[in-house]
Amino acid sequence: MTHEHDGSSIDLERRLVQVMAENRLTRRQLLERMGALGIAAALAPIVAACAQAGLTSPSPSSSAAGSGPTSSATAVPSASAAASASPSAAASVAAASPPTPEKDLIVYNWDSYIGENTIAQFEDKYGIKVKYVRFTDAVTQMASLRKDGKGGGYDVSYPASTEIPGLVRDGVIQPLHREWIPNIANLGADWQNPSYDPNNQNSVPNYWWTTGFTWDPAKIPADLTSWDALWDPAYSGKIGMLDDVQECFAAASFKLGLPINSTDDAELDQALALLEQQKPLLRKYTDDDIGDMTSGQLWISHAWSGDWVQMTYDNPAIKYVIPSEGAIRGSDTMVITSGAQHPIAANLWIDFNLDARISAANSNWTGYLGPNAAAMETINPALLADPNLNPSAEMYAKLTELIQLEGANLDKYTQRWNALRA
Amino acid sequence: MADLPLGERTVAAGAATDARPPGGPRRRSRLGGAFFVLPGIVWLGAFFLVPLAAILIVSLGTNDATGHIDLSVLNLRNYVQAIRPEYVPAFANSLRYAALTTVLSILIGYPIAYWISRYGGRRKVLLLILVMLPFWTSYLIRTYAWMIILRDNGVLNSMLQAVGLTSEPIALLNTDFSVVLGMTYGFLPFAILPLYVSIDRLDENLVQAARDLYASGRSAFLHVTLPLTMPGIIAAALLTFIPAIGDYVTPDLLGGAQTTTIAKVVQVIFTSGRDWPYGSALGFLLMVVTLGGTLLALRSLRRETFAA
C-alpha cells in the first residue's frame, strides 16, 4: 500500500489548502455583502442543487460504502483541478457568516483519528487553539460525555452513529448550526438523511469502517480468512483482541454463528464461554493495536480497518481481512455537546473537517474512509480500491452494525466483560 | 551527619506509637494544641473520612436502570457478587504480585541497605541519594523505561539474541514477570530507606559482642542483626505491600490479558462503567485486605519492638 506521507507531497497539499482557504475567505466576505442584500438566501437552494449535481451519485446498491465513489475516484483529477472545482467551494456560497468564534476548542476523540496536519491547519485558519483529548475506548468515551449529562466539558466528540438517538434524547448533544456548516453539502446523497439522525440535525457522519483482524505474514505465513485464527493455539501468546466489549462479543458470536447484538442471556453466556476459552491464548486486550502489531508484540490482532492502514506505514506487509463468517461495520459522527463552552468554534471545526481536501487528508492519513463525496477525488485511490476498506456490495451484505446498548442490556454485557477481564 | 534521626520516626510512626521526650511536655506557657491540630483534623475529616464513608454507603446501594445510584434500600448484594469465583483470579493476582514484590524488595533492599550503612563511610548520604534518584523521577517514566527494555524487539531481547542465548524473542512484556519486575523496581526505594535506617541504628558493638560469643558471622547475623532490624523489615514490607496491592498502572502498562488486578477492575468500573455501587464494594474489599495486612504487620512490629 503506497501512501503519500513524504514531505514534499504534504507541503504541496498544505499550500493548496492554504490557497483555497484564502480564496474561500474572500469569497465569503463578498457573500456577506450579498447576503445583506438577500441575494445569498435566494441563491442558496440553487447553489446547493448545483453542488449536488456536481457530486458523483453513489451506487444505489449499497448505502454506506458504495462502489460508486470508488469508480469515480479512479479517474484521478489533478490536484489543482480538484481544488478549483471542489464542490465545497461552491457550497460555501450558501454560508451565513458565523459570529466571531471563541478562542479555544476542546475535541474529544480517538488517538490518530484525524489528519496529521488537520489541527495545525484549523488553528492557522481561524486562530482558534485546539485541545485534542484522546480516549482509549468507546465505553470510556460515552461515560465521559454522559457524566454530567451535557458532554463532560468537551466541545466536539466523535460518537458511533448508533449512539446518536440516545445522546439526542438525553440532551447530551446540541443541534448543529447548519448555516455555519456549508460544507455539509459535500456529504454523499445517501448520508444527507441517515436513519439515526434525520437530516443530520444533530450530527455529521464522519468515517465508516469494518472490524476484522490483521496479521503479520512474516510471522504467520498463511492466508487467513476465518475468525478461528484468533482462537488458534498455534499463535498462543501472540494474539491480541480489541479492548472493546461489544466488538469482542461480536467476534465470538460470528465464530459461533450466533445472532450479533444478542441480549439473550444464554447466547451471551455462550459467547462469554468462547472468550474465556480464548483468554489464555491472548497476549493482551489492546488499546493500541497499531503499536502492538508494528512493534511485533502481536502477530495477529482483532483490528479496525483504518488502524490496519496505519500499521502498514511501519510494516507494509501486514495484512487485514474481513472474515468469511461476517464482520462488524460501523460509522461514526461528529457532534457538539450540549454543554459546549465553544459552540461557534465547534461548528467551524465540523465545517472545516467536511471540507473536501481536509476530509480527504483525514482519510488519507488515518485510513478511514468517509461519506464525503466531494473528498473522493483527492482520496488516495489505493484506499478506495481496497475491498477491505471499501467493501463490494456482496461483501457489504455480510456486515452487521452494532446496536446501542442501554440500561439492563448494557449491564448484561459489562457484567460479563468485567468477569472476563478479571 | 553520621547519625540520622530517621530511626525513631520510621519505626515509631510505623508502629503508631510515639517517641516523646521523657517527662512529658509542659502545657502551661505555650500555644495550645487545639489551635494547631484543629484545621488539619477538620480538613482530613471532610476530605478523607467522609469520602471513605461515602464508599461504604454507596457500596451498599444499587445502580438503577438509568445508571443513577439508588441508596433507598441498602443491602449486601454487591458484596455477594464481588466474591463470586470470576473475581478470584483478579484478587489472587493482586495478592500474588504484592507478596512477590514485597519479598523481592526486601531480599534486594536489605543487602544494599546493609552495605550503605556499614561500608558507605562518608559517602553514605550520596549513596542514599543515588538510591532515591530513580524514585524521584516519575513512576510512569520508569515503567515506560521497562517497556522499551522488555519488548519483543526491545533492548533485552536484542542483547539475548546478539549473544546467541536465544534465537527467537522471549515474551517478557505482558507477563507476570514484567509486572512483578516493574512493581519491584518501582517500590524498591520504599524498602531500602526504612531498612537502612534500622540497620544504621544498630549498635555495631552488639554484633561484635555476638561475634565473640557465637561461632560464625552468619549466626551472629541471624541471631542478633536480623532480629534487631526486624522493625525496619516490617516497615519496608508495609511500604511496598500497600502501594503494590492497590496498583493498577503497572499491570495496565506492563501486563497483558492474564494480569488483571482487582485495582484494575475497580478502575475500569469507575472510569468507564456505570455500576459505581459495585465498584465501591470491590474497592472496599481491597481496603479491608490492605488494612488487615497493615494491622497484622503493625502488631508483629510492636511485638518485635518489645522483644528487642
Added chain:
Amino acid sequence: MRTGRNRWLTGFAALTYAFLFAPIVILIIFSFNVSRRNFVWLGFTTDWYPKLFANQDLIDALGITLQVAVIAVIGSTILGSLLGLGLARLHFRGSGATETLLLLPMVTPEIIMGISLLIFFSQLFAQNGSLAQISIAHITFCISYVAVTVRARAVNLDPRLEEAARDLGASATGAFWHVTLPLIAPAVAAGAMLAFALSFDDLVITSFNAGVDSTTLPIFIYSSLKFGVTPQINAISTIIVAVVAVVLLIAWRLGAFGGADTTVVAEPDAV
C-alpha cells in the same frame, strides 16, 4: 571474614545500582533516537527536544501540574505543619485518634482515595472533575507526610528553649514565632519538598478527579504511553531526571541533608 563479606556485598550493591539505573540510562539514550515509534535504534538526533517545547499540550500539562503542586504545597504545608507541631507538643484528649487519622491516608491505597473523592465530589456536590477538585485531593494526600516530617523534628525540640524565651519576656505567640518556628523550619521545608514531589508525580488520585481543564503531566504521559509513544516522552523524562539530579546534588553539596531534612531524600520512611 569481614573483607570477604564486603566483596560479596559490594558486588551485590553494584548490581543493585545497575538495576536501578540501567532503565534510566536506556530511557535517556532513546530520547536521541530517530525512530518515531521508538522501538528500535535507528540513529542519533536531538530533534525531539526542540519539538518538546513546541508541543503546546505538553507545555500546558506542565503548567497545570505546577499550578496544582504549588497549591498542594502551600495548603498541605500549613495544615500539616500545624498538625505535626500540635501532636509533638502535647498530649490532649483524642491525640491518639488524631495520630491514627494522620496515618490512615498513608496506608490507604491510592485508588481507594481516588474513588472516594470521586464519589464524594460527584454525589454530594455534583462536581465532575476540575482543577479545584484535584487541588483539594492533592492537599489531602500530602498533609500526613508533611505532618509526620514536622512532628519528628518538633518532638526532639527541647521545650526549655521556648520557656527560656518566655522567661525573658516573650509572649506565647512571640516565643513560638521567634524560637520554635525557626527551629522547625528545616523540617517544614523538607515537608514542603516532599509534598511537591508527591503532587507532581501523582497519577492515580488525579486521574479520578481530573476534568477537561486539568490534564496534568502524569495524565498526559499516561495517555501517551497507552497509544504508542514517541521519543518526546523520553525527552521530557530526561529533562525531569536531569533537573531532579541537579537539585538533589546541589542540596547535598550545600549540606542540606542534615537532621530531619534527610526526610527529603528518604521520603518513604515518613510512613
